[in-house]
Amino acid sequence: MMPSLFLSHGTPLLALENNGYTAFLKEYTNAMNKPAAIVIMSAHWESEEQLISAVRKHQVIYDFVGFSEEIFKITYPAPGCLELSDRILTLFSSIGVLGELDDRRPLDHGAWGLLHIMYPEADIPIVSLSINPELPLNKQYEIGKALAELKEENVLIIGSGGIVHNFTHIQKDMNVAEGWAINFENWVEGKIMAWDLESLFNYDQYAPYSMDAVPTKEHFIPLIIAMGAGDGHKKATMLHRTFQYGNLSLTAWKFD
Template structure:
């Protein structure tokens, strides 16, 4: 069965950076079977109702400002998979999750910057999915869980976000890592490895430095979605964790 993954996407510049995390992502595909398709939840596609992309091929969205000019020339012309989109719609309906289809939107940088490092040839069909910050954490988990059957079909499920993602706190010239960011991530690691969903669903009240790490929850939601997709076996493994700019967490979790 294909694992599901949470992958931090950092800043848009991740795709042109050179460090331990980008090396990890460039070697990621060598350690799992080649998927038949990729289903990806991006923190940068927010909708009030669960939305499923149903496009023939994707345009590239440049949803950022002030970064290197070369980023605005990059493309990731992945194909969609409308049959898979329809299957996802059916799974959501079966589990009582309202959803709509979208036949126009391209891939935002939360999707294409990560995918370009992992699968640079853009030769695997992609179905992009939105996130909704106004649902409960339990509901987020259930959305991921509803798609868990896709893993048996060699479909790769990815949640793209960030566990410590507070752009007001980053220090671009910092060489060190701030203790509060590590403390939050260590708490998170313990709860994920023990699959303590009760604590995770209340992370904003229980985790140390939760407000500093996650001032708004849209980047944390993809972690719960990917975790929910791994509910059947409930095994979590931290594959990589590093930091940049003092506290921006770059991590990858595997759920199988």
């Protein structure tokens, strides 16, 4: 059975970088069975309605400015899977989440940035999902639980975001991690390993440096959804953790 993954997507430059995290992504992907399809939730697709991509072939959107010309040449023409999109629509309706199919949405860098590294051939069907930051975290977890049965059909579920992700705090020339960022990551790690949902759902009240690490929730939500998809076994493994720019965490979690 496929796991669900939470993967940090860092900055758009990740797609061009060769570092410990990108090496991990390639090695991990090469070691696992090839999925029949991928469902990915990116922090960069926000909507008040639950949207589900329903395209035959994916385009990409460059939802950033100020980077080298090379990154604007990356494409990711992976196929969609309309049958899977319909299936997810039904799964969400069973938990009272009224979804809507979207036949126009391109993949944003939170999706194609990772997929370009992991599956450069772009030959696996992809369905992307929006996130609604206004939903409480317990409902986000429920969304993950609703997707969990897809794992039994060789569908890889990926939540793409960032645990410590605050661009106003990054230190471009800093090569070591700041203590506050490490403290927040360590707190999250402990709560995940204990499967302490009450603490995670209320991280902003309990966690050290929560407002510095998570100024807005959209990058934290994919972690909760990926964890929800692992509710059946409640087994978590941290696969990788490094930091860029002083405090931007590149963390990967697997939920069986």
